[in-house]
Each structure stands twice: as C-alpha cells, then as structure tokens.
Amino acid sequence: MSVTADGFEASPFLQQLADGLAQPDLAKKAVGGVKATIVFTLKNKSGKDQSWFLDLKNKGSIEKVDKPPKNDVQLILKDADFVKLANGQANGQKLFMNGKLKIKGNMMKATSIETVFKSLDPRPKL
Template sequence: MSVNVPGFKSSVVFDQIEKALQSETVKKETINKTKGVFELGIKNAEGKEQIWTLDLKKEGTVKTGKAGKADCTIKMDDAVFIEIASGKLNSQKAFMTGKMKITGNIMLSTKLNNVLELAPRSKL
C-alpha cells in the first residue's frame, strides 16, 4: 500500500523513508538508533489531516493511518513538516514556537531528525 496521499506535500518524505527502509541494512540501523513508534498527524492547506505511522521499534515500516500504540505522537502543518524535513526549520524551534505539538515520549521526538535524513533533501 502506498504512503503517498494526494494533497499532502509530506507524502514525498514518507515515500522516500519507506524506500530507504527497504534496505535491510538501513532498516536494522534505523530501528537500533530509534527504538520507537512515531505517529505523525499532518494537516494540509485545506485543513484535512492525514496520519502516518513509522514503526521503528520492531517492523521498520511506514504506513498511513494509525497502527497500534505510538510511543510519540507529533502534529503539525504540512508546510512546517516540509521545512523541518528539508532542514530549513529546526524541529526544537518548531516545538518551542508552537508549530509542532508532541505527546507521549518527548525524548523520542529528538530522534525524528535522524529518520528524516533517510529522505534526500534534494527531492523536497
């Protein structure tokens, strides 16, 4: 099932992460570094919300929708997510200024940047 959702610029990032995780080596390294499940709620310009779940605890998968219990839930606008993924905005600054909301294991959220590096910035 594709993680690409029409109307969301963020889809490109999740698609790239999913492709990177197809490599068993990358998958194992990412799971070992991350050890958590992220649920990302992204709201697009039309106000629609889409959820992506990154299981980087056991499976090493990217899925649309909720998939079990997340260790860390993050919500933000599509444009903010793209800025963070492209390196134009620091995720800590986004959190401190209220552009990103985090619930659950806040310390795990610091590992999101490592995961986003799986998506080549040149494609954003």
C-alpha cells in the same frame, strides 16, 4: 505500498522514508537508533488531517493510517512545517517552541526523528 496522500506536500518525503526503510540494512540501522513507534499527524492547506505510523521499534516500516495506533510519540504539525523539518529548513525545537509542533508521548523519542531523516536522505552529502 504507497504512503503518499493526495494534497499533502509531505508525501514525497514520506515515500522516501518508506523506500529507505525497504532496504534491510537501513531499516535495521533506523530501528537500532530510535527504538520507538512514532505517529505523524499532518494537517494540509485544505484542513484535512492524515496520519502515518512509523515503526522503528520492531519492523522498520512506515504506513498511512486512518486512526493512529498505540505509539511512543505522536507529532502533530502542519504539512508545510513537516516539509521544512524533513528537508532541514526548520528546526524541530524551534517549531515546538513556537507552538507549530505538538508532541504527545515520549519527548526524547521525538528528538531522534531528525537523525532518521538524515540517515535515509538519498541526496549527496556535501
């Protein structure tokens, strides 16, 4: 199932996350480490919003959603800032402090997301 969205630079990262979570051992590790349901709501350059629901409480899955379901934490940010966050060029705390990242819900669960990206990153560790 594709989680990509036209016009969103974050699509490859979200697909990478979906591919990683398709591996049972990685999904189990992610669920064990986070224990939360997370919604990313991104706004792209043309002003379109799109949300993704990341279940790291039960299933260890991610899906594209039109309306965010009940969740533990929701992250709201620009598509470009999400890409920087996902590839390690931006720090979540700095984005939050500068008002570029809005968090609704459990703040502590939000901090565990960077760990998930690192554990699911297929790039070689140098």
